[in-house]
Amino acid sequence: MEYFLQQALNGLQLGLVYALIALGYTMVYGIVRLINFAHGDVFMVGSFLAYYAIERYALPLPAVFGAAVVGCAVLAVVIERVAYRPLRNAPRIASLITAIGVSLFLEYFTALNQLFGPNFRAFPRPFRVVSVQAGGIEFTNLLGIILAVTVVCLLALQHIVYRTRVGRGMRAVSYDHVTAGLMGVNVDAVISFTFGLGAAFAGVGGVLYGIAYPQIHTFMGIMPGLKAFTAAVLGGIGSVPGAVLGALIMGQSETMTAAYLSSTYRDGIAFLILIGVLLWKPTGILGSPRTEKV
Amino acid sequence: MILETAGLVRHFGGIKALDGVDIGVRCGELVGVIGPNGSGKTTLFNVITGIYRPDGGSVRMEGASIGGLPPHRITRLGIARTFQNIRLFRELSVADNVRIAHHQHVRYGPADAVCRTGSFHREERRMREEVEGFLSLFSLQDRRGELAKNLSYGDQRKLEIARALACCPKVLLLDEPAAGMNPSEVAKLMEFILQIRERFRLTVLLIEHQMRLVMGICERLVVLDFGRVIAEGVPSAIRKHPRVVEAYLGRNVPSGNRIHG
Amino acid sequence: MELLTEIVGPYWIQIFQHACIVAVSALGLNVIFGYTGLFSLGHAAFYGVGAYTAALLMKEFAGENGDAGFLVSQSVFLGSLLAGGGAAALMAWLVGLPVLRLTSDYLGVATLGFGVIMKVLFDNADAFLPQLGGARGMTGIPRMTSLPWVVLALTAAVLVVRNVVHSTYGRVLVAIREDEVAAGAMGIDTYRYKAIGFTLGCSFAGVAGGLYAHLYCFLHPSSFDFFKSFDLLMIVVLGGLGSMTGTLVASFGWIFLLEGLRVFLPPEYLEFRWVLIPVLLVVTMLLRPQGLFGVRELPFLRSRV
Numbered sequence: 001m002e003y004f005l006q007q008a009l010n011g012l013q014l015g016l017v018y019a020l021i022a023l024g025y026t027m028v029y030g031i032v033r034l035i036n037f038a039h040g041d042v043f044m045v046g047s048f049l050a051y052y053a054i055e056r057y058a059l060p061l062p063a064v065f066g067a068a069v070v071g072c073a074v075l076a077v078v079i080e081r082v083a084y085r086p087l088r089n090a091p092r093i094a095s096l097i098t099a100i101g102v103s104l105f106l107e108y109f110t111a112l113n114q115l116f117g118p119n120f121r122a123f124p125r126p127f128r129v130v131s132v133q134a135g136g137i138e139f140t141n142l143l144g145i146i147l148a149v150t151v152v153c154l155l156a157l158q159h160i161v162y163r164t165r166v167g168r169g170m171r172a173v174s175y176d177h178v179t180a181g182l183m184g185v186n187v188d189a190v191i192s193f194t195f196g197l198g199a200a201f202a203g204v205g206g207v208l209y210g211i212a213y214p215q216i217h218t219f220m221g222i223m224p225g226l227k228a229f230t231a232a233v234l235g236g237i238g239s240v241p242g243a244v245l246g247a248l249i250m251g252q253s254e255t256m257t258a259a260y261l262s263s264t265y266r267d268g269i270a271f272l273i274l275i276g277v278l279l280w281k282p283t284g285i286l287g288s289p290r291t292e293k294v
Numbered sequence: 295m296i297l298e299t300a301g302l303v304r305h306f307g308g309i310k311a312l313d314g315v316d317i318g319v320r321c322g323e324l325v326g327v328i329g330p331n332g333s334g335k336t337t338l339f340n341v342i343t344g345i346y347r348p349d350g351g352s353v354r355m356e357g358a359s360i361g362g363l364p365p366h367r368i369t370r371l372g373i374a375r376t377f378q379n380i381r382l383f384r385e386l387s388v389a390d391n392v393r394i395a396h397h398q399h400v401r402y403g404p405a406d407a408v409c410r411t412g413s414f415h416r417e418e419r420r421m422r423e424e425v426e427g428f429l430s431l432f433s434l435q436d437r438r439g440e441l442a443k444n445l446s447y448g449d450q451r452k453l454e455i456a457r458a459l460a461c462c463p464k465v466l467l468l469d470e471p472a473a474g475m476n477p478s479e480v481a482k483l484m485e486f487i488l489q490i491r492e493r494f495r496l497t498v499l500l501i502e503h504q505m506r507l508v509m510g511i512c513e514r515l516v517v518l519d520f521g522r523v524i525a526e527g528v529p530s531a532i533r534k535h536p537r538v539v540e541a542y543l544g545r546n547v548p549s550g551n552r553i554h555g
Numbered sequence: 556m557e558l559l560t561e562i563v564g565p566y567w568i569q570i571f572q573h574a575c576i577v578a579v580s581a582l583g584l585n586v587i588f589g590y591t592g593l594f595s596l597g598h599a600a601f602y603g604v605g606a607y608t609a610a611l612l613m614k615e616f617a618g619e620n621g622d623a624g625f626l627v628s629q630s631v632f633l634g635s636l637l638a639g640g641g642a643a644a645l646m647a648w649l650v651g652l653p654v655l656r657l658t659s660d661y662l663g664v665a666t667l668g669f670g671v672i673m674k675v676l677f678d679n680a681d682a683f684l685p686q687l688g689g690a691r692g693m694t695g696i697p698r699m700t701s702l703p704w705v706v707l708a709l710t711a712a713v714l715v716v717r718n719v720v721h722s723t724y725g726r727v728l729v730a731i732r733e734d735e736v737a738a739g740a741m742g743i744d745t746y747r748y749k750a751i752g753f754t755l756g757c758s759f760a761g762v763a764g765g766l767y768a769h770l771y772c773f774l775h776p777s778s779f780d781f782f783k784s785f786d787l788l789m790i791v792v793l794g795g796l797g798s799m800t801g802t803l804v805a806s807f808g809w810i811f812l813l814e815g816l817r818v819f820l821p822p823e824y825l826e827f828r829w830v831l832i833p834v835l836l837v838v839t840m841l842l843r844p845q846g847l848f849g850v851r852e853l854p855f856l857r858s859r860v
Contacts (some may be wrong), residue, residue: 035660083837090844097792100785101836108829118826226671226781233664264690268675271668275654278665282657343740364746365739375740383733385850386726393723394730398742400723407722408715414722421723461742 002136007259008252013143013212015251016150020205021228022235022243023157024076024198030238031174031194033092037099038079040225041106042199046072046206047123047216048116054124061126068203076199077192085188111218123214146208153201157240166193174238223267227254230274236287245285249273296321296356296497297342297373297465303350304334304341304521311337313521314351319465324491324498326512326529328505330541334521335501336378339467343375344368355465370398374463376454378470378501384443388434391442391453392425395460428456431490447474459494466490468500472507480504484511509533517541559702568702569770570814575705576766578806579712581790582799583759586716588788589796590725591752592732593655594663597670598760598787601643603677603779605761607687609639610696610768614686617697632699636708636765643761644754651753655746670781677776692775699769708766712759713856716799719755721858728752729797793839795846800853805846 021043028036046068053064083102087095111118131140161167169190172180181187209224210216231250235242250270257269283289295318302315311334319325327335340346342353344365353361355371363371374395383391400421406414429435432452437445445453451471458466471487472480484507491498502508508515508529515532517525519541525532532538560568584598612635617628654665681689688694719725730738731745731752739745768774790809794801812835816828839847 033660035663083841086841087844091796093792093796094840094844097789098837098840100789101833101840103833104829105833105837108826108833112826112830230664230668233661237660264679265675268672271671274668275665275672278657278661279653282661345736345740364744365736366742366744369740369742377737377740381734381737381740383730383737385733386729390726390729394726394738394743395741397723397727402723404719404722404724407724408718410718418722457741 003259005137007255009137009139009143011252011255012248013146013251014255015248016146017205017209017212018224018228018231018250019244019247020150020153020201020208021224022232022247023153023201023240025229026232026235026237026240026243027170027194027198029232031170031191032084032088032095034084034095034099035229036195036198037096037225037229038083038102038106039076039198039202040221040223040228041103041110042072042076042079042221043202043206043209043225044216044218044221045075045106045110046199046203047210047220048110048121048206048218049203050207050210051121051123051216054126064126065204065207068207069200070203072199072203072206073196076195076202080192080195085191107218107222116218118218120215120217123210123216125211125214142212146212149204149208153204154240154244157197157201160197161240166190170194227270230270233284234274234277236281236284239284239286239288242284242286295319295354297499298354299338299342299351300354301351302338302341302348302353302361304337304346304348310521312341312348312351315518315521315523317516317523317526319497319499321464322491322495322497324487324511324513325500326508326515327499327501327518328503328508328515328532329518329524333518333541335518336469337521338518339375339469339499339501342368343373343467369461369463372462372464373467374458374461374465375467376451376458376469376471378473380450380454382442382450382453382457384441386442387438388429388440388442388445388453389422389425389438391457392428392460393421395457396421396424399462425460428460431459432456448479451475455490459490463496465497465499468498468502470501470503472502472504475504477506480507483507487511570810572700572702572705572770573767574807574810575709576700576763576770577787577790577810578803579708579766580760580763581787581794581802581806582712582716583756583763584787585756585791585794585797585799585802586719586728586759587753587756589791589798589802590720590732591728591749591756593749593753594659595666595753595756596663596781596784596788597666597668597673598757599779599781599783600670600673601647601757601760602764602767602783602787603673603774603776604646605639605643605764606768606774606779607677607680607693607764608642608761609635609765610693610774611684611686612638613697613699613769614695628697628699632704632769636762639765639768640758640762643764644758647754647757648750651750655749655753667781667784670779670784674776674780677779680776688774690776692773693768694773696768696772696774698772700766705766705770708762712762713799713803717856720799724748724751789836793836793846795848795850797850798846798848798852799856800851801846801848804848 021039024039025036028034049068049071050064053059053067059067079102083098084095087098110116129140129142131138161170169185172183172185173187173190177187227250228247231246232243234249235246253270253273254266257266277285297319300316302312303310304312315338327338329335337346341348344363348361352359355373360368360371383394400417402413402417426435429438434449434453434456437449442450442453455468455471472483475483487498488511490496512529515527515529516523517532517538524537524541525535580598580602584595587593587595613632617631650669654662657665678690680687727743727748730741730743731748735745790805791802794805812832816831820828
């Protein structure tokens, strides 16, 4: 039982990081219907920015987060401007291909020796990880911090989407680009903002991921990106609560598979769950069913 | 009765789009379905053709129950349709649009296609001739190679009817065939519908807002409102029917007022 | 034959063979995605099913060196290839029946998931069949793939796709892509034909996988992961969805670009290969969102209306 609860906590920690990445997938998909495959690599860049902020410039923790958040947001806005916006009226598959292209580019470009380099880096811990034992279960301050940061991010997102002007713009654009434009919403600006905001959360996720699983390299974004994206689909892509729910499920399924079966089956089980859920609810757990008007 | 519905129900969430619809169409009849926006006309067509499953009630085609069958089975039983918001295969040629509708009557197998056997060539030639026939009926034969999306709006509507006819139906459902047409085009269309009915011995059920067309050619009208049949009869009677007038114009209108398109 | 090898060298002959194999697989994906409009991100998994099936059969029935006599071993090889295609087709049918109820991006995600699951199974395949090698890779596959075989396979693939596409069956697939509801209303069993299109395309991947297995004589699960599915997707989109010509040109362009850069980039810049390729990819897509060929075809691949 203690073992199970301990694993559940580990799964929660992983799931929370996935949730931060999944937010960007779900927001971008909600607004431009694009599976932004480069998002996982933006997350990787966030991790590396944090790495340099700590290792080279010894910045305090808030500044580390700041560097990752700003760096990722700017990167995502640039990517959108260069690789996606020109294709907004092209067939949807075209921007999916450029997304894959950007993803490959980020992975291999940053792996050049002149940049981050191709090697694994040990991520320096900006604070000491301490733990307390309670009922045979180990609670770490790391989990507490991850939980707190994620909750703050979610509350901030909730506030932005439902209480601000730009949030109203986001909801309008996700509903209908053209009409939103006619109603005076600056569609381009709103889309840029959405990319930036999603990437900012990925930046936060990158910092936390580095602290929690302190080995980083330029291909580290692929699998978490894929998992987070899967989580977003599982929960119902376009839905923020869905992304969080999906991410928590992914975190648990992965940890539990590794704990009770074998870590080699980890990815397989996660996707088995995804396919099962889609067959049961074709638009994800919290996704609104889409009926075509005939 | 060639086509019959009894107590047909279909809801979307809490809205009853069809709330117990009984209609019957006799073989060879030309029946119009009218009613205000949102009264359930298109939903009725969608349920009859299998695009939506009925939540209750029955649909019968020549006595056999077809409620809840998938669309292709219903089409093969002899019901073809057009769509209110034109649904052509836009990136395909005019000829291909009609040829696809003829698929169910093609008598060669996949192996014949891969090996391009004699029966493949024979059937393709026969199909080309048949398609040509349908196209010339609509004066579209000169546009056979054009992509459907490049046709004018009127031609697209015509192509939709041609495509439906190529399914070789017994019953043809037309969903607002005259939408967006000017009066002279409507007049031609009326003439045309009567012609194809004669020629292909069709039973026609049509949804239309243009009263000129409906009153001009339909032998009988069914009026829907809020998913129910509120009146049924010959056009001249429907015109004066108090519930119809009320449905279209609201209450407190002196009865006897005529409905104009 | 020997003369040709003499002139261009065995390395480039091998690359040419690889390009033909990729083209066969990509033609299959074009049937699925380009013509039928089914968004599949798991094509490499079917490629893998074909590869492992064919390799296993060949090892079982013709010995490790294929030393059973020329005619016998070639016939067994043909049988293995067809079995590889058949296994991929069977798998596609079984997976397709439930999964093809999903639409557009959800179908893509489900097939992507299937690809990941198959990769996990390939990784652990040695647990139930030691010959498959699992994560260590499968070795000892006889080298049976040759220039005539790949040219034959590619020619057959092109002819099959051309003849199907320009028949009533191909028109049905395209109609489903254009408007599934309207296709259903034309009496087409859309669900069944989607499964047929998917299965046909995957069987191409299976045959291509079998050829691949006997070209490099070594199979590793990482050759069939979702990145390889992305490669095929990029080829098909780059060439132009629904253009056989485009798929052929893009397949050869892709493989020769990859290998050409490997050979012609100065060694100290070799790691720039995968920096240049994505840039080229993105720029090409920006300039030609409809793919290099759009839906255009070489004359002998056109329909004669």
